[in-house]
Structures are given as structure tokens and as C-alpha cells.
Amino acid sequence: MKKRLRLKPVRTTIQIFFFILILLISLGHSLEEAGVTIPLIQGASLHAVCPFGGVVSLYQYITAGSFVQKIHDSSFILMILVFLTAILFGPVFCGWICPFGSIQEWVGKIGRKIFKRKYNRYIPGKIDRILRYLRYAVLLWVLIMTAVSVKLVFADFDPYYALFNFWTGEVAVTGLVTLGVVLVLSLFVERPFCKYACPYGAVLGISNFFRIFKIRRKASTCISCLECDATCPMNIEVSTAKNVLDHQCISCFACTSDDSCPVPETVQFSSFNVVKVSEETSPAETKETKNEN
Ligand code: SF4
Ligand code: SF4
Incomplete structure (x- = not known):
């Protein structure tokens, strides 16, 4: 049998x-x-080293003809690199690199220990699905306000900036409050800022609809154990999807057969569809969901 590669330690x-x-x-x-x-x-x-600075400054340039103060050339280079990787692999920046996503995940490990299987399941599904579009409203607000003021307005509320600058005295009280709220919420909900408020996650999440390498589930070998659903930090129902196209996927690969799925080669990360048409019926009947194509 082919030896399984464990991605979790590499990602950590x-x-x-x-x-x-x-x-x-x-x-x-x-x-x-x-x-x-x-x-x-x-x-x-x-x-x-903030690729989101590149996004807002580019928008500011297109709409008002000037760049945002404090933004460096390196932000534009990083923005392009992050976009290219998103087109290929989805939002890997969110799942593998963003230190604010990581710290929410690490606080979440404490929550998972305390609340066990109840962790990350407190918000009713219907409300949760609506709340997840809030980050697009935040994105719109950031873009409009940045274009109007020619400043990085989000900095005053940005918990990422607050986390890495709280000792400098330069962080607005609103940023510190946002940071505190997000870290406390992370004890109950996995990655609350990524799910409900991050404007950069909102931009990168769109890549899930057209990314070249997708998370693909082979229904014919699935045993409906639901491990993939339980592991997904973004509460995506991988167990009913054929291809995960959810805008909230962060490409962490926790659901794959290289991590939580116990059946080899059942949830894979691939550029082509590994499932043959004849294999598509299974004990776990594949539902027609928005996660599929
Ligand atoms: S669907 Fe899989 S890769 Fe996407 S966020 Fe969930 S566990 Fe991670
Ligand atoms: S895809 Fe894997 S982890 Fe998910 S329900 Fe099927 S067998 Fe279980």
C-alpha cells in the first residue's frame, strides 16, 4: 500500500x-x-509584508489615481504571489501562512480540548451561513473608505496589526478590542475572524470557484464516517461534496486522506477529477450541494 504523507506537521x-x-x-x-x-x-x-496593503492600494490607485501612504513595493509583489498561488491551489495563504489565522487556530486547540465535539458547532447553521457573507461587507467598507480617505482605514480595527504592535503604543483602542474579542471567540468558534470579518480572506475565498487544484472526494470509497466534516475548521460538509467549491475553504488540507480521512485516496487534492463516472454512486450518496460541480 502506498505510504501516506502526513501534511499536518508540515503545515504546523x-x-x-x-x-x-x-x-x-x-x-x-x-x-x-x-x-x-x-x-x-x-x-x-x-x-x-502585508499583501492586503497591496490590494487596497491598487484599488485606491484605480479609483483615485494615488497609492495609499505607508505601502511598500514588496506589498505588491506579495499580493501578486498570493494571487498566483490562490489561482493554482486556493487560499493557501490563509491556511498555511497568515499568522493571525494560525493564532486563532492555536487558541482554538484549547477550545477543542475543553468543549470536545461541541467546539465550533455553537452557531446554528442558518445564521452561520448568513454571517459568513459579512466579510464581503467588510471588504466593501474597507475599499470605499480607503479610496475616500487615502489611508489604510482598516488599521484602526485590524486585529492582525494589533497583535504584532500592541506594545508600541501606536495601536488604536478599537484594534485592541477587536483583537481581544477575536481571541476569546476563538475558544468557541474556529477562526472566527477568517469566517466572518477578514476582508483579505473574502478576496482570496473567491479563488475557490475556479482554482486549478481542487479538494476532490471519491464517493465510491467513502465510508460516511464524517471525519472530514468534523475536522474542517471552516465547517464545510466535505462528506457530501464531490469537489469542494465553498468560498470559505482555506486549503488547509485537513480533510484529505493525507490527514483526517481514514480511507486512502478518497479525499484528494488534485488538478483533475480522480473519480470515474462509473464510480460515482456509493454508500454515501453524493448530494447536489453548492460544494459540487
Ligand atoms: S474543506 Fe478541507 S481544505 Fe478546505 S478548509 Fe475544510 S478541511 Fe481545509
Ligand atoms: S470522505 Fe473520508 S472522512 Fe469524509 S466521510 Fe468519507 S471516508 Fe469519512
Whole structure:
């Protein structure tokens, strides 16, 4: 039998690496004042490594003909890289790199230990589905307000910025409050900011509709154990999907046969449909859902 590759430790290592990198970049100024310089990241700033800064500045340029203050060229390069990876693999930035997504996940591990299977299941499905479109409203608000003010208006509410700058005295009270609320909510709901409020997640989530490499489930070998549903941080019903096309998928691959699905080669990450037409009926009858195509 083909040996299974375990993705979880690889993903955790990458998340820790980026979390420490962003933390060191944020601490850079304070450390430099104390006479400590870190080679390679000397002079880097949080604004320079924020791909969302590139998005709002580009929008600002298109609508008003000027770039947003504080945005660096590196933000544009990162924005292009993140978009290219999203077209290929979906929002891997959210699932593997974003340190604010990672910290919500790590706090969520405590919640999962306390509340066990009830964790991440507190909000009724109907309300939850509506709330998930809130992040598009936030995105619209950020774009309009940025174009009007020529400033990164979201910075005053941004919990990511607050997390990596709370010691500087530059963070608005609204940012600190948002950070506190998100971290407390993460004890009950997995990645609440990603699900309901992140404007960048909203942009990247659209890639799920056309990404080249998709999460695909082979119904003929599925044993309906529902492990994939229980593991998905974004509460997506992978167990009834043929191809996951949900706008909330963060490409964490936790549902795949390389992670939680106990049956080899049943949930796969692939650019082509691994399921033959003759194999499509199974004990777990595949429902026609918005997760399929
Ligand atoms: S569907 Fe799979 S890859 Fe997408 S968020 Fe859920 S567990 Fe992660
Ligand atoms: S796809 Fe895998 S994890 Fe999901 S219900 Fe089927 S066998 Fe279980």
C-alpha cells in the first residue's frame, strides 16, 4: 500500500515559521533601539509584508489615481504571489501562512480540548451561513473608505496589526478590542475572524470557484464516517461534496486522506477529477450541494 504523507506537521511547521518571522519583523524597531539587529530582516516593517496593503492600494490607485501612504513595493509583489498561488491551489495563504489565522487556530486547540465535539458547532447553521457573507461587507467598507480617505482605514480595527504592535503604543483602542474579542471567540468558534470579518480572506475565498487544484472526494470509497466534516475548521460538509467549491475553504488540507480521512485516496487534492463516472454512486450518496460541480 502506498505510504501516506502526513501534511499536518508540515503545515504546523510552516505556520510557526511565518508567525515567528512576522513577530521578529514587528519587534525589529524595538530591538534596534535596544541595539539588537537581526540580519536579513533589518529595516523590514509589517506594512512591507502585508499583501492586503497591496490590494487596497491598487484599488485606491484605480479609483483615485494615488497609492495609499505607508505601502511598500514588496506589498505588491506579495499580493501578486498570493494571487498566483490562490489561482493554482486556493487560499493557501490563509491556511498555511497568515499568522493571525494560525493564532486563532492555536487558541482554538484549547477550545477543542475543553468543549470536545461541541467546539465550533455553537452557531446554528442558518445564521452561520448568513454571517459568513459579512466579510464581503467588510471588504466593501474597507475599499470605499480607503479610496475616500487615502489611508489604510482598516488599521484602526485590524486585529492582525494589533497583535504584532500592541506594545508600541501606536495601536488604536478599537484594534485592541477587536483583537481581544477575536481571541476569546476563538475558544468557541474556529477562526472566527477568517469566517466572518477578514476582508483579505473574502478576496482570496473567491479563488475557490475556479482554482486549478481542487479538494476532490471519491464517493465510491467513502465510508460516511464524517471525519472530514468534523475536522474542517471552516465547517464545510466535505462528506457530501464531490469537489469542494465553498468560498470559505482555506486549503488547509485537513480533510484529505493525507490527514483526517481514514480511507486512502478518497479525499484528494488534485488538478483533475480522480473519480470515474462509473464510480460515482456509493454508500454515501453524493448530494447536489453548492460544494459540487
Ligand atoms: S474543506 Fe478541507 S481544505 Fe478546505 S478548509 Fe475544510 S478541511 Fe481545509
Ligand atoms: S470522505 Fe473520508 S472522512 Fe469524509 S466521510 Fe468519507 S471516508 Fe469519512
